[in-house]
Amino acid sequence: MQEFEPKIVAFVCNWCTYAGADLAGTSRIKYATNVRIVRFPCTGRIDYMLILKAFQNGADGVIVSGCHPNDCHYTSGNFHARRRWIVFNELLELLGFDKRRLFFSWVSAAEGAKWANLVNEVVTEVRKLGPFNEYEELSKINVNSIGEICNV
């Protein structure tokens, strides 16, 4: 049987992690190809709804990454994002959401190697967890199943 290949979505900021991923490429560092990178102007722009939408559309893991604290291109975007993540993280914890599939990280423009390592670690960890069946199950409660319930 073929090994499970997780789909990873990475939300990264334009100024640090995207440049860091670029550096990993120009430095010819090889890393797992499972990651799909989405570029944002700033970590402060990365809404928690986007994370949820990624999971809804079949992502098995999500990486959110941006500039280290004090390095934000817009001075404070990552500080605001950090507060929001602290709160969001607690909410997911209470809901029992599988937080092992959600990764937060600071990767600067100079850390191409850290980015490559991060992606490799994430892919290994998510591969161990397998496909995100819990969310898949939840999506089965949909318009069709509601129709069936109503017809009974």
Next chain:
Amino acid sequence: MSELINKIRQFFASQTIDLFIGYKKGRFGEGKPAFFTKPEQLKELVFDDKCIVNLAVYLRKPELKKFSKIGILANFGTLRALLQLAAENQIVDGQYLIFTVVDGKVLEFTNLKAIEEYVSKNLPKPNPERVALLKEIESKPREERWDWWTRELSSCIRCYACRAACPLCYCEQCLVECNQPQWVEVPPTGIGNLEWHIVRAMHLAGRCIGCGECEAACPMEIPIGLLTQKLNMTIISNFGQIPGTKLEPNYALSTFKVDDKENFIR
């Protein structure tokens, strides 16, 4: 009560107020929100511990714009909601005459500053039963918690009564009504319900005054108040900001500290 009614009658007579929002007895003995525009209607006014509806929810309604000065009979949740609304620039100080009854004594607030002092002196401790319930849920293993919440949330019919009852859910266009792009599925689907309750809790994080109206309004009796309660506890313990206690802006998620602590960012 008669002391209060006499007072309000006088305010009506002197035309200090032209609308009074209070409660009258509902069909099931509950306190039902009531709008009084004439002094003779006031004989129906009641105020007891069954008057739990947060009357601050009406203050931003367009129907109230034609009234110049409004009197409100406020329970503690309403007082806090008034402060939070003022902190968010949603109501103007001086437009309201606020009354509350504590141990049979009528308290009258002519401005919001007085409410701020009163609230900060009388801030209640969190309800121990609710804290215990939260602890009990949190102590379950993750998978059980997920199953429990998905089961609870699957009964949601997405009537948005929680949103309508909340004095702080006042956005003219809510994210769930946005369909370009469609963020949250409209019918009560599994993922849509989860997302709606996450969105609701996140948008109220650091703003929720914990009046419990959302949960009281829920026809399916989903304990959704736990979500906002948990986030408030997180915000108070991490950032030290208590919503609905200050007149100046006090929103934890619109500010930051350089040394905010977390343990999950790699």
